[in-house]
Amino acid sequence: AIPYSLEMKALKNLSHQSFGVLMSFEPVVATLMGFVFLSEKLTFGQSLGVLLIVLATLGASLQKQNS
Numbered sequence: 001a002i003p004y005s006l007e008m009k010a011l012k013n014l015s016h017q018s019f020g021v022l023m024s025f026e027p028v029v030a031t032l033m034g035f036v037f038l039s040e041k042l043t044f045g046q047s048l049g050v051l052l053i054v055l056a057t058l059g060a061s062l063q064k065q066n067s
Contacts, residue, residue, distance in 0.1 A: 017061045024057030 011019050027050045034040040042050070 020057055021061050024054050027053055 007023070010022070014022070031042060031047075031050055
């Protein structure tokens with residue numbers, strides 16, 4: 001409940017594009033926390049999936065700024 005409340009508070013103070021970009025980094029942070037605290041390692045396919053999510057969000061954000 002605490003992370004969700006913080007996200008809603010941030011949404012009020014940030015533009016929708018900035019909030020979207022920050023939210024796209026959640027899988028990256030989760031991956032790093034899993035590696036650091038649980039010694040989990042992603043497969044190549046999982047790593048590629050995380051990378052594609054981040055790139056898609058950044059691409060959509062840049063496209064909206066240029067429009």
